[in-house]
Amino acid sequence: MIRIDWKKLHGRAMACALALAAAALLLPPAPALAQSAPQPRTGLPDFTDLVERVGPAVVNIRTMERVRSMPQEQGQMDEEMQEFFRRFFGTPMPNIPNLPRGPRGPGPGQEQPRGVGSGFILSADGFVMTNAHVVEGADEVLVTLPDKREFKARIVGADKRTDVAVVKIDAAGLPFVKVGDVSKLKVGEWVMAIGSPFGLENTVTAGIVSAKARDTGDYLPFIQTDVAINPGNSGGPLVNLRGEVVGINSQIYSRSGGFMGISFAIPMDEAIRVAEQLRTSGKVTRGRIGVQIDQVTKDVAESIGLGKPQGALVRSVEPGGPADKAGIEAGDIITRFAGQAIERATDLPRLVGNTKPGTRAGMTVFRRGGSRELAVQVAEFEPDKPAQRAQGSEQRQRGSASPAAQSLGLAVSDLTEAQRDELNVKGGVRVESVAEAAARAGIREGDVILQIGNTEVGNVREFDAVVAKVDRSKPIPVLLRRGELATYLLIRPAR
Structure with missing residues (x-):
């Protein structure tokens, strides 16, 4: 039988406890439990405040046209379908045999609906921005505010090349948008659109910026988003989370005519530059140097010693034009204009177009393995002229086959x-x-x-x-x- 001396055991336990306490006092304090790192927000943004701030300045635009001649008997299309066919197929709605017919349309001299679109108020005195294609060919433009007031608008000016237009309504004290800094816009940033898709006024959609400076073959580098844009959204604002307008919704990529997840907006900095000229003179003045250009491929860039595909390849030079007088030759690659690098061929027409006619600008061109500096006096842009092949006799000679x-x-x-x-x-x-x-x-x-x-x-x-x-x-x-x-x-x- 084992006896336990409880007094001795208790004394030893107390001694151990005191020793441990003393050791704890000598050791550095144990670090506190690390606080968990702040977790990224997983909730979706709330757009209600943005809609309340920006929505009152977004308008619906309807256009009317006078009938020049008696149309063929056909059903009278609703406004949104007219816009659908005009915008995404480039033609009026086809005359389909055996299509059920409606009442005969208006006669000559009478007005009929032409299309619908969107816009937004730039200033309290009634200047409204929209797309040029929304008001193109219209005999009358009607602007409806969110409070249901309707005004006849005067077209101040429209620029087809950038698809920007400004119209004016006679009103004062109107709510107007705040213009944002496009250079601060980031890919992945949330954005919101307000417009009238298919005539449904004050429709709000949202998404993110998918890409910036997207080259679609047009004059401007577009903002690409996945915001749902449909016919009737044209001319409406693209808004960031600060409530600033950063673009004008203008185009969509679609195989069906409806939204497919890719939409394009005109950057607001370019649109404002155009709008200021339209408000001042009713037209846009652009520079030109008289060249036709193309992209530089990777293989060509490496083979001629350029290194990387950059610049604009000059395919032809207008005889007697600014570039010809400056010494530019077909085959030159323009790598800089007015101190700015030309990364892609489409950068050049934008930089030249934004240069005031009469300005003398420096250029860097790559020619036969080396760079050289030239200066060109920018002329005023004129409508493109079709290239004409010089006529003359071609005396064919016997080819050399060395x-x-x-x-x-x-x-x-x-x-x-x-x-x-x-x-x-x-x-x-x-x-x-x-x-x-x-x-x-x-x-x-x-x-x-x-x-x-x-x-x-x-x-x-x-x-x-x-x-x-x-x-x-x-x-x-x-x-x-x-x-x-x-x-x-x-x-x-x-x-």
Whole structure:
């Protein structure tokens, strides 16, 4: 049997407890439990305050047109379907056989609905911004405010190139929007749209910024969003979470005519620049330098020593135009204009267009392996003129098929003086026949080769000399003229 001395055990326990307490006093204090890091917000933003602030300045726009002649008997389309076909198919609604007919439309001289759209008030005295395509061809523009007041509007000016228009209503003390700084807009940022899709006034939709400076082939770099935009939203505002308008909803990408998750808005900084000119003079004045341009591909950039695909490739120069007088040549690559880098070809027309006519601007061009500085005096933009091929006799010569040229699949001939004058070139050789590597590169009979491997060729003799020296282990860049346009192609010799 084991006896336990409880007094001794209790004394030892007390001694241990006191020792532990003393040790704890000597040790540094234990760190507090780490507070959990702040968690990102997972809830969706609340747009109610934005709608209350911006909504009163967003308007519905209806347009009317006078009937010039008696239309064929057909059902009278509602306004939103007219807008649908005009905006997304570029044509009126087709006359479909056996379609159920409605009452005969209005007669000549009478007005009929033409389309619907949206807009927003820029100032308390009644200036309203919208899309140019919303008011294009309208004989009468009606603006309806959220409080149901309706005004006849006067078109101050419209600019088709940017799709921006300004109209004026006779009113005062109106609520108006605040314009935001587009440069601070970030991809992934929440944005909201207010408009009249299919004529449904004051409709609010929301989403995020999908991309900035999206090149769609138009004059402006668009803001891409996934905000639901449909016919009738055109001209309405794109609003950030600070309640500032950062864009004008203008286009959608669609295969069906309806929203498919990709919408485009005109950046507000560009729109305001246009609106100021429209309010001042009723039109927009732009600069021009008289060139046709194209993108620079990665392969071409590497083969000519440019490094990366950047700048605008000059495909043709208007004879006697500003660029011609400045010394720009077809085949040049403009990499800077007025101190600003040209990352993509579409940057150039925007920078030139925003330059006041008469301004002398510096340019950096890449030509035959090196950069050089030029200066051009910007002229005023004029409507595009169709390119006309110079007419004249082409004296075809027997093509040269030297061993050097044959190795590339080419036979070439010298240009006649008349051909040089027609093309406005100093030299070059005409392609008389093409095969093998040259054919694979896309060179055609009748093309005029101006450069091989960054070296100018003035005649057949110079052409053969250059071809004999080129490095055939790499793609060979060829600058050629085809009609009025210049382009680069790459010949890849067989190894």
